[in-house]
Ligand SMILES: Nc1ncnc2c1ncn2[C@@H]1O[C@H](COP(=O)(O)OP(=O)(O)O)[C@@H](O)[C@H]1O
């Protein structure tokens with residue numbers, strides 16, 4: 373069972389099996405297309421609407437990346453502040469946790485009031501939904517520096533800033549990348565939610581529009597595109613993580 | 629052989645003067661870790677501190693290096709009272725605390741990126757510093773391992789690197805808190821020799837905390853025995869043997885006599 377080639381093939385076998393089973397269920401039980409379209413019907417819709425889909429996917433991708441980028445910058449700074457200063461931690465903790473407890477969907481209508489319909493609310497939603505895990509993880513990485521290591525550095529005359537820069541930040545990198553993989557997926561959720569409610573472009577909007585026209589295969593094509601984008605970006609960050617923080621896994625899973 | 633100390637030297641390099649330390653002292657009922665501990669260390673002297681677990685040995689190190697303030701008494705180093713981190717100290721602990729994202733060489737170089745005057749000229753003189761670090765690594769038997777990461781080294785090799793990191797900036801004061809406690813007996817004895825060689829080369833003042841009496845006697849000029857918590861010095865033993873000492877020396881009768889003497893002191897402390 374642990375043949376490495378088989379292990380590499382396994383996810384693909386499962387994936388193909390999943391779609392084959394789906395197709396089979398749709399055909400055998402003659403499921404109406406407006407309830408659950410078969411993969412072949414979804415593919416047909418994808419081919420038929422290829423260019424519009426690409427346009428909307430591009431819009432969603434850009435929106436997500438901008439919101440995510442702001443979340444990374446902001447999350448990194450706030451995480452470093454929270455993780456390295458007891459005072460900042462105590463001061464911001466209740467606010468941050470309370471903020472995180474708010475369902476971000478509920479914020480979208482407010483954003484529409486402020487910014488109108490379009491890209492801006494989607495970017496902000498993507499940002500709001502994805503920055504929290506980055507803050508928490510970076511802060512954790514910084515706050516868990518070994519006390520003895522701090523002693524070594526302080527007894528060399530290192531300033532707080534030097535300790536953060538030489539030890540805290542590198543040490544927080546594995547935590548940071550773990551957070552990025554979660555955050556990029558969340559950012560997608562955020563921008564698509566906002567697009568479904570308040571936009572005239574993006575995959576979320578495309579799906580709402582297709583839904584209104586009872587074009588269910590196109591709705592599903594939108595879902596598949598989202599899944600694909602999500603996986604692709606996740607893999608990008610997983611790759612960067614393996615490259616940059618190989619030391620955290622003791623070099624065990626360096627590939628090639 | 630084991631002579632109790634006479635009068636302490638008048639101008640000690642490290643002067644720990646009736647120092648007490650209470651943790652969590654706000655209510656007054658915190659842990660009293662040290663209670664009136666006095667030790668005077670001459671410049672270039674190698675002392676060892678032994679005593680039961682939890683008697684405040686690590687706390688004493690923190691007081692001397694200025695990482696902790698005493699609740700009473702004072703510590704003076706090189707003639708001035710310590711009231712902040714000292715900046716001239718090299719440190720090594722039981723775990724090597726190397727940075728896993730840096731190679732062994734870069735780990736050893738770390739103090740030079742922080743400590744003045746090296747830090748401000750580090751960029752221009754990097755080649756020269758690297759050469760120094762390589763020479764030091766070679767001295768402790770790590771030639772060829774400079775580009776390895778710490779997690780690719782054995783425990784003994786990590787501790788060797790850690791010693792190099794503690795010494796690269798040629799500190800006047802070296803603090804070693806049970807540095808060999810986690811190593812197997814053979815590696816540990818190897819490292820005694822390594823440490824002795826390094827010490828003989830530059831003669832820093834050394835404070836070594838250890839549980840191993842043979843280690844204390846092999847390495848130190850003076851061995852201090854501390855009581856159980858709250859810690860204070862209960863005996864001071866000079867070790868008169870010439871250097872370099874060898875492992876064979878540790879089995880000679882006069883060496884064993886001192887070790888036994890220390891063991892008796894510790895037994896007394898523990899039964900007290
Ligand atoms: N940061 C701290 N806060 C509270 N108590 C401490 C702290 N550090 C050490 N202690 C207590 O002080 C005593 C001495 O500790 P330590 O100096 O580490 O002893 P040793 O190194 O001799 O084993 C112990 O009882 C320990 O529990």
Ligand SMILES: [Mg+2]
Nearest residue numbers: 685686687805
């Ligand atoms: Mg200790």
